Amino acid sequence: MPLDQLVTQIERAFDPARELLxxxxxxPMVVAVWVLLVGASVGTLLWDIRxxxxxxxSMMKGVxxxxxLYSGPLGLGLYWYAGRTQISTDSLWRRGVRSTAHCYSGCGAGEVVGITLAQGILALTVGWVAAITFGFAYLFGYALTVGPLMQEGVxxxxxxxxxxxxxxxxxxxMEVIAIGADLLLASEAHMGDLLFWMALAFSLSLGFLAAFPVNVALVNFGVKEGMKNPAEMRSDQTEGQAQAAD
Known part of the structure; x- marks a missing residue:
């Protein structure tokens, strides 16, 4: 089956979801509420971190x-569940959340840059938008892993x-789901359209949800180590302060 026919069939299959979303x-009211929720979520998170x-x-604070910023209350909830030093116990699910969040922060930045450049500024065709956005997502996602490893001497x-x-x-x-959803919802939107930005935010969160079980499996089978238990970081800080006081 030619690629254009396959794309057309996929678009038709998702027409009901597109017509709803x-x-x-x-x-504008939905956008205004979302902006307020994102602002409140980021503000709460920064207050809690500080x-x-x-x-x-510092890397995880940025993550x-x-x-x-990408996912508003969902992102804050994920941080509260798996990212704070106050978590009672660690688990595979929490490690999976942290691992996905680490990937999500880099890939999300790459997707935002790619979509904005290819679709919003250059107004390229859908194929080029997808290709460029995938490229930026991989570039940013890999950089967030390579950079810290090189800092450790690797x-x-x-x-x-x-x-x-x-x-x-x-x-x-993550990017197949996120970029696919974004293009299905807003492939003809421009940077000045509310749909351009809201479809991007919505698709990013879908990408996180799709990648979460993959990261759980990778952590479970030892392909990924998963990010360190934040509760241990609090213990390390407490011990360090005690030693300094002595």
């Missing part, structure tokens, strides 16, 4: 801030090998 995502979770490493090619091995399945699933 496009008016909602284009509604006052109760300074022990978190959770981006997650809340050689570049070894860091790239680790990133390709551990991040590719998660990035691929």
């Amino acid at each position: 496009v008016p909602i995502l284009s509604d 006052n109760r979770n300074q022990a978190l490493p 959770w801030t981006l997650v809340a 050689a570049f090619w070894e860091s790239m090998k680790d990133a390709l091995y551990s991040e590719t399945p998660s990035i691929t699933i």
